[in-house]
Amino acid sequence: MVDRREFLRISGHLAGTAMLTGTALRAHAAADPSYLSATALVAQFRRGQLSPVDVLDAQIRRIETLNDKVNCITVKHYEDARAAAHDAAARYRRGNARPLEGLTVAVKDEYAVNGWRTTMGSTLLKDVPPAQDDGPIAARLRAAGAIFHIQTTVPEFYVWMTTATRLWGVTRNPWNLAYTPGGSSGGSGAALAAGFTxxxxxxxxxxxxxxxxxxxxxxxxxxxxxxxPTSEVPYETDGPMARTFDDMNLLTDVMVGPHPLVHSSVRPRLRYPARYESVSGWKVAYDPMPHMTALDPTVTRAMAQAIAALRQAGVTVDTVDVGFNADDLDTYMAGLMSTSMGGMMTEAMKHPEQLMPYTRAVFEKMQGKAGPEALVHTEELLNEYQRRVQETVFLKGYRALLTPTLGTPLVPAEHGMQPDIDSAKIGDQQVTGLKFALTWVWNMLGLYPVVSVPAGLGPGHMPIGMQIIANTLDDLTAFQLASAYSRAASPLYVGNRLPDFRNEQV
Structure with a gap:
């Protein structure tokens, strides 16, 4: 990962095929190894039924056919990836395959990979020197046999929840091109949804x-x-993304663990088992977070269906109100910008005319608000929220907390591109800014593990997500519940529940 200090170091380099649609796309995807899960691929690789070269070539074909619609890739690294795929195939033949052998991994334009530029989505960094070494995660994954074939798009400096920049353009959602895949890891999300990785x-x-x-x-x-192992900023972390729980579990188990060059990395290493026990008999809390945002009616229905799936698995779910408040977002943001993120903000604001409207709006709003006092206020808020979470949830005997991830899935792909385009639709209302997101509290409360799982499809064929939060550092409880949910809920990426690249405003 390129951290904020690295940004300050490189800031001296700042710069003054035919398309398938609908049913045809779904039918094509169903027979395409591009969409096979990592666990299924490893099994087929071991049996010699499929080669890593076959899968990489299939994903490259999809990229070359469909990425003009999605625009989720900054740089393609096909030549190196093909060499790695041939090496992986040879390892399977020899019987010495590693945990991620031959599996393609899309890399967010934030991770340090030897020979790759990290632009942070900004024209200010389009000509920065490439990294001279792999960062901790890239090195760890490469040693496990992963194949890095594409670098994926991000919003400028990672500060927005849509993915659109002057440098790389607008990234669109394969489920519905009118809407965003989210941010800041939007390019990675879109690449997974499109079958590119x-x-x-x-x-x-x-x-x-x-x-x-x-x-x-x-x-x-x-x-x-x-x-x-990520950085020393307590509010941020690297993490895995996948189409299935088992794939996320596999990638997580390779990514975690202490690293000698990252002081904050936790010992001892935690292992994530391939299978988890039943959750029957568990008590779980559900907070719709009413003081954060209104929920689109389709989000409310999706959450009800997700909770029903957990109840069928033997889980008792009670509704609670922890008391999170959307007005506290500014306190968190001021605290975040009082870390080394603030150094990046200061440097970027020397070139305000080159910034995206959303970047400039965020940084201008934070001018004069960052500093020691802001950190004190953020710490006070953190302590208050910690007390509420414990007293409302975990000290009451609940094993986990459920919340929606977003108030609405209907966020336009161009959200934030212009000063007057920053609204999203919740029911019949338009809401501005980023307060429709129910996620930031768990960055301030950074020791809580959070798994986001798909809760179903909403209007416009757009997915809806649910967060599963376990107690501090209790990852395996969150994973156990997410595993049970993944087996009880109706899965996506099967049948007609696949992205079809439609382009329809709801």
Whole structure:
């Protein structure tokens, strides 16, 4: 990952085929190895029924056919990927395959990969020197046999929940091109939804894994701070994204663990088992977070269906109100910008004319608000929210907390591109800014593990997501519940529940 100090170091380089649609796309995808799960692919690779080269070639064909519609890739790294796929095929033949052998992983334009540029979605960084080494996660995944074939789009400096920049253009959602795949890991989410990759990397400092997971019908994990070696900013973390729970679980198990160069990384290493026990008899709380945002009626219905699936698995679900409030977002943002994120903000604001409207609006709003006092206020809010979560949920005997991920899935792809285009639709109302997201509290409360799971499809064929939160550092409880949910709920990416690249405003 390129951290904020790295941004300050490189800031001296700042710069003054035929289309298928609808039913045909779904039928094509159903027979395409591009959409096979990682766990299924590994099994077929081991049996010699399929080769990593076959899957990579199929995904490249999809990219070349469909990415003009989606626009989720910054740079393609096909030559190196093909060499890695041939090496992976040879390892399977020799019987010495590694955990992620031959699986493609889309890399968010934030991770440091040897020889790759990290632009952070900004024209200010389009000519920065490439990385000289793999960062901790890239090195760990490469050693596990992963294949890096594409770099994926992000909003400028990762500060927005849609993915549109002057440098790379507008990234669109394969489920419905009129809407965003989310942000800031929107390119990774779109790549998974489009069948361009088997696994993907994201990062999260306000919902940047969970929002795209919700928008793209994926499983995404915001680990507790330190579980994955990321940075020293306590509000952010790297994390995995995938189309199935088992794939997310597999990728997580490779990503986690202490790293000698990342002081915050937690010891000892946690192992994520391939299978989890039943959750029958559990008590779980559900907070619709009414003081954060209104919920689109389709989100309310999707949450009811997701809760019903858990009840069928033997889980008792009670409604609670922790008391999270949307007005506290500014306090969190001021605290975030009082970390090394603030150094990036200061440097970027030397070139305000080159910033995206949403970037400039966020940074201008934070001018004069960051600093020691802001950190004090954020810490006070954190302590208050911690007390409420414990007293309302975990001290009452609940094993986990459920919340929606977003108030609405209907966020236009161009949201934030212009100063007057920053609204989303909730029911019959238009809401502005980013307060429709129910994610940022778990970045401030950074030690809570959060899994975002798909809760169903809403209007416009757009996915809806649900967050599963376990107690601090209790990842395996969140994963156990998410695993049970994934087996009880109706899955996406099967039958007619596939992206069809429609373009319809609801």
């Amino acid at each position: 088997t696994l993907a990397l994201g990062s999260d400092m306000g919902g940047s894994i969970r929002v795209p997971a919700s928008q793209c019908g994926l499983y995404g994990f915001k680990p507790p701070f330190g579980r994955i």
